[in-house]
Amino acid sequence: MSTARPVRAARGTTLTARNWQTEAALRMFHNNLDPEVAERPDDLVVYGGTGKAARNWASFDAITRELTNLAADETLLVQSGKPVGVMRTHEWAPRVLIANSNLVGDWATWPEFRKLEAEGLMMYGQMTAGSWIYIGTQGILQGTYETFSAIANKRFGGTLRGTLTLTAGLGGMGGAQPLAVTMNDGVVLCVEVDPDRARRRVETRYLDELVDSLDDAIARVEQAKREKRPLSVGVIGNAAEVFPELLRRGVDIDIVTDQTSAHDPLAYLPRGIDVADWHDYAAKKPDEFTDRARESMAEHVGAMVGFLDKGAEVFDYGNSIRSEAKLGGCERAFDFPGFVPAYIRPLFCEGKGPFRWAALSGDPADIAATDRAMLELFPENESLARWIKMAGERVEFQGLPARICWLGYGERHLAGLRFNEMVANGEVSAPIVIGRDHLDCGSVASPYRETEAMADGSDAIADWPLLNALINTASGATWVSIHHGGGVGIGRSIHAGQVTVADGTPLAAQKIERVLTNDPAMGVIRHVDAGYDRADEVAAERGVTVPMARS
């Protein structure tokens, strides 16, 4: 019987699998479940509510065994976290193909999914949990940093200095918010219901201070705001109670968002329930719990709308809280926008998105070397330089050392080729894996998030992520995944991911060039097709072929 146990990826230069391509998949699979990385490793849960890396411990053992033995011309098939086949393919084919949580439209609901999950037939893959390229909270840190810096530019003269942000949720992703705000020189108050989660953010230096009392929290953030001193304060409480209370007290808040796991009503704690009773209650009475969670979310979002009415910058940060709150009776839930149409879409038009890489050696010096290489490669990009420098100083690695930054079409393959060269000539001590979030420019259909309010109304068209997965498979990615329900929940998104390994060989260089050109090209063509002028310009300037482009 396979049981829970601590998992840690192999380090160093000795292979445990048959080649570096499969070794990379094995190390990243294990890395997702490293206790430093995963939120609930014993349950195989990596992040984002119940996002898992493998369906159960028997599947974990079987995936480990198959990746260890897989040949350089074989492909492992994974269905919702369970290995279901090994097939003879060829060297250019992905070593692993993954499909997680996919359900046919009429069946794509949480109750149906949970029934199948309880029967042992499926798992929830989130975005990078079931596709083995989660790198801890840093993964979202830069996206969050970029989002807050876009808000600073839009509303506050380029800096958050002297502003106060209110948010909730200090989980795997949400935990990035305090550091992203203080990196933009602002003050932030973060409401988290589970003290253990909040403490973890203090331990990893994402959160400066943690207090129990709301009075104390308000005093600290108001003083820091007056002194224009960056500070993050966590307060233990339920956002459905604390947000309305802050509104009632008239605390002067400039920016409001939220990153509780609202996409899954069982992962959002309703008012009046103890953290200790949470999972038991949710498991025993899911329907009643869902109703109570939605009703609490309606209160929570109602207060967000109240702050909007008072002139604050308010946005949904990609967790579907508006749609859940609407189901809970908050009529004005969609009065404020999602973060993609509000701040990120212009970046998507340039094929920009979260490019990330990890050092399979486990040696932080390898990431330091790649950081230097990035600064040399893109000397004119000041915001990239600022980010890489700050990340080097302030980001604690979780699991295998890793880095993230947003790069666009025409940039990503240059970085990938440079990393491959560094592996080949020994500037780093072992291969580098290069991947990205499923939240990217051309890889998602998610009408409440990445594709909200598309110019041509194509929000729900999911052909694009499927084409994205197919082109990455055809271009030589090492593993490719197609998921449903990530970020915003079952029934609300379809998305694809890829990971490509720089092992220093000429073959890897050829694959990297194609994958890291074609993958962001999907973002450009998606936005050309939807009618965005900036995407037209990028396609024309950088030579992306779009057969029926307007210009």
Ligand code: NAD
């Ligand atoms: P998580 O499950 O690790 O953390 C959620 C946190 O919210 C937990 O710590 C939980 O205790 C807390 N929480 C739940 N109910 C609460 C309440 N009523 N009041 C206060 N705190 C409460 O999830 P995560 O990985 O941090 O992701 C959070 C959300 O963000 C998810 O919905 C996820 O899908 C979404 N997400 C957004 C992006 C993005 O780029 N914007 C990226 C990834 C994930």
